[in-house]
Amino acid sequence: MISIKGLIEFKGTKNGIVIQLKEAVSIDELLLQLNEKLGASINFFKGANICGLVGVDYSYGEKAKIEALLNGSYNLAVDSLEDPNKEVKVVEKVIEKVVTKTIEVPVEVEKKVIEKVASNLGDGAVKLIRGTMRSGRSVDFQGHVVVIGDVNPGAEIIAEGNIVIFGQLRGVAHAGAKGNDEAFIVAQKIKPTQLRIAKLITRPPEDGDVSDIPEIALVKDGNIITEPCV
Amino acid sequence: MGEVIVVTSGKGGVGKTTTTANIGAGLAINGKKVVVIDADIGLRNLDVVLGLENRIVFDIVDVVTGNCRLKQALIKDKRFDGLYLLPAAQTKDKNAVNEEQMKKLVDDLKVIHDYVIVDCPAGIEQGFKNAISGADRAIVVTTPEISAVRDADRIIGLLEAAELNDPTLIVNRIRIDMVKRGDMMNIEDMTDILAIDLLGVVPDDEEIVISTNRGEPAVTKESMSGQAFRNITQRIMGEEVPFLELDASTGIFNKIMKMLNLGK
Numbered sequence: 001m002i003s004i005k006g007l008i009e010f011k012g013t014k015n016g017i018v019i020q021l022k023e024a025v026s027i028d029e030l031l032l033q034l035n036e037k038l039g040a041s042i043n044f045f046k047g048a049n050i051c052g053l054v055g056v057d058y059s060y061g062e063k064a065k066i067e068a069l070l071n072g073s074y075n076l077a078v079d080s081l082e083d084p085n086k087e088v089k090v091v092e093k094v095i096e097k098v099v100t101k102t103i104e105v106p107v108e109v110e111k112k113v114i115e116k117v118a119s120n121l122g123d124g125a126v127k128l129i130r131g132t133m134r135s136g137r138s139v140d141f142q143g144h145v146v147v148i149g150d151v152n153p154g155a156e157i158i159a160e161g162n163i164v165i166f167g168q169l170r171g172v173a174h175a176g177a178k179g180n181d182e183a184f185i186v187a188q189k190i191k192p193t194q195l196r197i198a199k200l201i202t203r204p205p206e207d208g209d210v211s212d213i214p215e216i217a218l219v220k221d222g223n224i225i226t227e228p229c230v
Numbered sequence: 231m232g233e234v235i236v237v238t239s240g241k242g243g244v245g246k247t248t249t250t251a252n253i254g255a256g257l258a259i260n261g262k263k264v265v266v267i268d269a270d271i272g273l274r275n276l277d278v279v280l281g282l283e284n285r286i287v288f289d290i291v292d293v294v295t296g297n298c299r300l301k302q303a304l305i306k307d308k309r310f311d312g313l314y315l316l317p318a319a320q321t322k323d324k325n326a327v328n329e330e331q332m333k334k335l336v337d338d339l340k341v342i343h344d345y346v347i348v349d350c351p352a353g354i355e356q357g358f359k360n361a362i363s364g365a366d367r368a369i370v371v372t373t374p375e376i377s378a379v380r381d382a383d384r385i386i387g388l389l390e391a392a393e394l395n396d397p398t399l400i401v402n403r404i405r406i407d408m409v410k411r412g413d414m415m416n417i418e419d420m421t422d423i424l425a426i427d428l429l430g431v432v433p434d435d436e437e438i439v440i441s442t443n444r445g446e447p448a449v450t451k452e453s454m455s456g457q458a459f460r461n462i463t464q465r466i467m468g469e470e471v472p473f474l475e476l477d478a479s480t481g482i483f484n485k486i487m488k489m490l491n492l493g494k
Contacts, residue, residue, distance in 0.1 A: 134387030135380055152383050
């Protein structure tokens with residue numbers, strides 16, 4: 001195992017330790033190198049917390065692997081693996097609609113669509129909420145959230161994973177809350193006050209042209225768009 | 231054993247006090263023993279709307295602090311046999327009473343009355359929590375406006391959390407002409423969001439302003455709002471009453487058109 005000298009530097013800041021990478025390496029290489037470095041000096045870092053990662057932009061899934069290694073094998077608390085110097089970019093744009101014509105959707109098709117989405121949810125815990133979420137109710141979950149009922153204006157769902165609503169979304173839904181821009185939101189009718197995925201925020205078009213068919217909201221080319229789910 | 235009904239809304243100014251006064255008077259006219267309680271301590275209005283403010287000697291805070299007996303504080307309305315008012319205090323605030331005191335109060339009252347109707351203050355804080363203590367059911371009042379419906383939705387959520395299930399809805403101050411133009415929410419939009427049963431619909435009526443100023447409940451008058459409140463009273467007593475045909479196009483021309491099936 002060849003350790004790349006000087007690849008990883010741990011820099012102490014007032015918020016914790018920032019991992020600085022001198023050059024871009026693949027995620028597998030990084031994990032090996034981290035193991036090397038930490039294995040050698042584990043007692044030095046005992047009880048420390050990691051508050052950032054600078055130098056390479058890893059994807060959400062890759063960051064999860066890094067966190068698992070630091071937390072699991074070395075008991076290091078991980079507050080964040082973001083670049084602490086980068087400003088959080090809030091992109092506010094009106095929802096772009098891919099298809100705007102109204103389509104008649106028979107009930108059997110709707111059910112099939114929802115089943116298909118539910119089976120594509122992915123790994124992770126799922127919180128199931130039965131009944132309408134009324135104004136003022138807030139759900140914050142580290143996983144996927146499935147609601148059987150409407151989400152009224154003034155209610156909010158914040159999920160680290162995906163959000164599926166068997167009803168009308170009229171409130172605020174935030175999927176991929178920890179930064180996963182591959183998260184999606186599905187509802188029988190998407191008529192929200194705001195939609196949020198990862199760090200992006202959008203709101204419905206001013207002319208009130210909201211759909212009447214099941215739709216999925218996801219991130220494409222840096223924007224949140226909605227497309228029919230049929 | 232009587233029934234304790236709390237009249238609430240979340241939003242202020244939608245017609246809780248007017249509704250409480252009219253339902254109370256309406257039930258008394260139908261021979262029931264009713265006590266209406268003003269739970270809006272510090273901003274009391276139920277006494278004014280009923281025209282009983284000059285007769286207040288003791289109030290709800292006097293009762294819970296033991297300053298007087300409950301019977302001494304109840305004001306008997308001389309116009310409606312069987313109607314009593316327990317007024318709020320004007321010089322205190324909503325922290326002068328707590329939930330246990332309120333519950334004991336309504337429990338004592340429901341033994342000797344058929345209906346105990348509590349006029350809830352606006353908001354979701356201590357006043358609201360007091361008013362719903364000991365209630366058997368709730369009536370949610372709203373106007374056909376998005377902000378009022380938003381607050382009503384919040385209130386229904388809080389009622390359900392307090393296990394006051396199946397509240398019923400009164401839509402107040404509806405203007406059918408505006409609904410037809412699409413400028414005002416219609417009943418279906420509201421029941422779609424709020425998802426509770428409709429108890430009644432009361433049209434916007436100048437008569438209400440006059441009646442509340444004079445302290446004479448509209449339920450005794452011939453107006454559309456009076457009729458709406460009479461219908462609501464019947465429904466509370468368990469009768470099925472069809473909803474008012476609010477689309478009353480007055481004027482002789484419209485009446486003729488209607489007869490010939492040509493008008494709207």
